[in-house]
Amino acid sequence: MSNKGSAYGQAAGDTDFRKKYDLDEYAAKAAAREAAEKEERKARWEAKMAGKKYYKPMDGTETLTTARNATQDFSKMVGTTSLVPAGAGVGKRGRGAGFYCEACDLTFKDNLQWLEHTNSMQHQRNVGATGQVKKATAEEVHARIEALWQRQQELKREQVITLQERLEVRKEEEEKEREEKRRKRKEAEEKKRLEKEAALKAKTDYGEDVRIEGEHDEDDMMAAMGFTGFGTTTKK
Amino acid sequence: MGDRKSNKPEYHRADERRFLDERGSSGPLAPNGLNPATILEKAVRERIVDSYFYKEQCFGVNEADIVDRVVEHVDHIGGVTGTVQKPTPFLCLAFKLLQLAPNDEILEEYLQFGGEKFKYLRALAVFYIRLTRQDKDVYLKLEPFLEDRRKLRRKGRNGVSLTYVDEFVDDLLVKDRVCATSLWKMRRRDVLEDLELLEPRVSPLGSLEDLLEERDEEMKDGEGGGMGGVRVGV
Ligand SMILES: [Zn+2]
Numbered sequence: 129m130s131n132k133g134s135a136y137g138q139a140a141g142d143t144d145f146r147k148k149y150d151l152d153e154y155a156a157k158a159a160a161r162e163a164a165e166k167e168e169r170k171a172r173w174e175a176k177m178a179g180k181k182y183y184k185p186m187d188g189t190e191t192l193t194t195a196r197n198a199t200q201d202f203s204k205m206v207g208t209t210s211l212v213p214a215g216a217g218v219g220k221r222g223r224g225a226g227f228y229c230e231a232c233d234l235t236f237k238d239n240l241q242w243l244e245h246t247n248s249m250q251h252q253r254n255v256g257a258t259g260q261v262k263k264a265t266a267e268e269v270h271a272r273i274e275a276l277w278q279r280q281q282e283l284k285r286e287q288v289i290t291l292q293e294r295l296e297v298r299k300e301e302e303e304k305e306r307e308e309k310r311r312k313r314k315e316a317e318e319k320k321r322l323e324k325e326a327a328l329k330a331k332t333d334y335g336e337d338v339r340i341e342g343e344h345d346e347d348d349m350m351a352a353m354g355f356t357g358f359g360t361t362t363k364k
Numbered sequence: 365m366g367d368r369k370s371n372k373p374e375y376h377r378a379d380e381r382r383f384l385d386e387r388g389s390s391g392p393l394a395p396n397g398l399n400p401a402t403i404l405e406k407a408v409r410e411r412i413v414d415s416y417f418y419k420e421q422c423f424g425v426n427e428a429d430i431v432d433r434v435v436e437h438v439d440h441i442g443g444v445t446g447t448v449q450k451p452t453p454f455l456c457l458a459f460k461l462l463q464l465a466p467n468d469e470i471l472e473e474y475l476q477f478g479g480e481k482f483k484y485l486r487a488l489a490v491f492y493i494r495l496t497r498q499d500k501d502v503y504l505k506l507e508p509f510l511e512d513r514r515k516l517r518r519k520g521r522n523g524v525s526l527t528y529v530d531e532f533v534d535d536l537l538v539k540d541r542v543c544a545t546s547l548w549k550m551r552r553r554d555v556l557e558d559l560e561l562l563e564p565r566v567s568p569l570g571s572l573e574d575l576l577e578e579r580d581e582e583m584k585d586g587e588g589g590g591m592g593g594v595r596v597g598v
Pocket of ligand 1: 233254
């Protein structure tokens with residue numbers, strides 16, 4: 129290795145080396161890709177000749193296919209990248225109107241087509257799955273039953289708790305309502321009392337000579353009938 | 365019933381394509397000698413693999429996942445429902461079991477440990493056993509559940525009705541059509557007893573002979589023959 133007099137010693141030479149190395153690597157990668165593509169074309173051709181469907185060959189990094197965990201909720205997909213707006217092709221390569229599969233770069237017009245696609249071997253291979261499912265042993269089945277049972281009991285307990293909570297909340301609400309009614313009743317009573325007091329005060333203020341229309345009708349009637357000395361007209 | 369130590373492959377196909385392709389003689393047969401791929405009628409099979417439930421909930425499912433599906437999705441037994449004859453989740457899962465071919469050890473888990481907790485899991489297991497096991501084993505495996513009085517909902521073409529685990533088991537033992545499925549013709553119990561393939565069944569309520577004797581005595585006493593609702597027609 130020649131020293132090109134870089135201030136940093138070997139650095140310049142290193143860079144050259146890396147460039148050359150990158151080029152070599154790039155060429156090697158391109159060659160490998162070309163070989164792989166050629167291999168794939170050949171495999172596709174052979175599969176076609178044998179009347180079979182071609183799948184991307186497995187490289188040993190695949191995982192086993194597993195069952196869906198829960199029902200796919202397609203309503204949740206609205207507004208995500210999986211549901212693309214209308215306008216493009218249907219059931220075709222690339223993004224389009226409907227349900228888009230990232231792994232396969234395909235778009236399907238509805239959830240059924242999309243579901244069928246996810247079940248296809250083509251899709252399984254594209255997401256790196258084998259399309260095979262591991263058999264369960266009796267022990268695994270036993271453990272699953274136990275786990276599901278525990279989960280169900282847990283859910284039931286939670287439901288009981290939420291029920292109790294709901295009952296408590298309702299009790300509180302009812303208590304509040306009662307309190308509110310009591311408050312309103314008291315308020316109304318207080319208002320009445322104040323009004324009464326005010327009326328009383330007004331009468332006293334006005335004195336004997338002042339008469340409010342209709343106010344003393346009853347007294348007048350009583351007087352006419354020969355009764356006196358009732359209520360507020362005691363001074364008379 | 366004894367394929368406990370079989371050398372079957374460790375894996376299932378996630379889908380049913382190969383299973384249905386093997387409807388000739390190449391696929392492994394059920395213990396009763398039937399081809400599991402053709403046990404359900406063709407029209408029913410087609411409706412099952414076409415159904416959304418089957419595509420979504422039965423793909424990639426193994427023997428343990430079956431339990432999840434039953435707990436999550438099965439709240440009635442039955443074959444097909446409605447004018448479009450939609451297969452029930454129960455029937456779809458039975459079809460999946462035909463593909464998975466669970467061994468006897470697993471079936472015991474479904475029947476006993478799981479069946480005590482989840483009645484529809486027991487219902488599915490007894491149905492599957494009736495379809496695939498030899499007649500003597502069907503009697504032996506199913507009869508204990510003639511004591512299971514838990515309620516089951518049943519959906520059919522005529523709507524929803526109420527039944528019981530014991531009644532469903534009895535149907536499986538005596539009827540020739542259950543859940544949109546023709547049941548293969550088993551030998552009668554007394555025939556199997558004569559062949560000494562089965563011991564006479566001893567019900568927890570007493571043997572059939574005792575019950576009949578009791579009835580005879582009652583008849584002699586002129587009290588009429590009330591069987592008290594005890595089912596003896598096996
Ligand atoms: Zn895909």
